[in-house]
Amino acid sequence: MCILESDRLILRPPRPSDIPAMTVWLSDYDVAKMTARVPHPYDEEDAEDFIAGIGAVDRHVFAIQRKADGLFMGCTGLARDGDFELGYWLGKPFWGMGYATEAARRLIGFAFEMLDQSQVTAGWYHDNPASGHVLAKLGARHNGSKMRDCAARGRAVLCHDMLLTRADFLRKQAA
Numbered sequence: 489m490c491i492l493e494s495d496r497l498i499l500r501p502p503r504p505s506d507i508p509a510m511t512v513w514l515s516d517y518d519v520a521k522m523t524a525r526v527p528h529p530y531d532e533e534d535a536e537d538f539i540a541g542i543g544a545v546d547r548h549v550f551a552i553q554r555k556a557d558g559l560f561m562g563c564t565g566l567a568r569d570g571d572f573e574l575g576y577w578l579g580k581p582f583w584g585m586g587y588a589t590e591a592a593r594r595l596i597g598f599a600f601e602m603l604d605q606s607q608v609t610a611g612w613y614h615d616n617p618a619s620g621h622v623l624a625k626l627g628a629r630h631n632g633s634k635m636r637d638c639a640a641r642g643r644a645v646l647c648h649d650m651l652l653t654r655a656d657f658l659r660k661q662a663a
């Protein structure tokens with residue numbers, strides 16, 4: 489499993505020592521409700537199960553660790569669903585500092601360079617404009633909307649599907 493680096497971040501495989509922090513950050517309903525699969529309430533067993541399942545084929549999951557102090561802040565990953573789908577979350581104390589954009593940008597670079605993808609997908613719930621903005625900053629375009637299950641809310645929520653091509657990503661980086 490590889491380790492990726494950006495200016496302020498290290499993206500590395502999640503490990504059991506991340507479980508306590510992961511549990512704290514994902515117990516926050518405001519974080520869980522914006523993801524499709526994180527349940528609420530969330531406990532250490534959920535984090536253990538998540539880490540135990542990471543080795544699955546066609547998934548690339550990374551912990552987002554801050555270089556400055558080594559803190560585990562969240563996760564980002566790519567999961568195969570036809571194309572690879574990008575996902576990410578950060579603990580609330582780390583919102584609003586550009587970390588999600590920086591982590592996602594590095595992971596998308598990995599998808600295009602190392603996994604030889606020509607496009608990746610992502611989705612954001614209609615009430616999560618911050619994530620929509622992250623994806624737009626990367627160069628992703630709206631590609632339809634549909635209802636998608638949300639484990640924490642226990643119901644389907646309107647989700648905007650996004651498509652990010654290699655060409656759009658490179659154009660955005662160069663701008």
Ligand SMILES: CC(C)(COP(=O)(O)OP(=O)(O)OC[C@H]1O[C@@H](n2cnc3c(N)ncnc32)[C@H](O)[C@@H]1OP(=O)(O)O)[C@@H](O)C(=O)NCCC(=O)NCCS
Pocket residue numbers: 518519520522523575576577578579582583584585586587588589590611612613616617618619621622
């Ligand atoms: C979505 C999330 C990952 C964003 O992380 P982040 O590190 O704060 O994101 P960034 O700082 O890189 O970028 C957020 C951008 O959205 C903008 N933004 C924040 N709140 C916004 C809002 N309500 N409306 C529009 N834009 C908003 C920010 O200004 C920023 O843009 P800027 O850099 O141009 O100023 C984080 O809020 C999170 O983990 N949320 C819970 C889980 C989640 O939503 N995961 C994604 C599922 S698709």
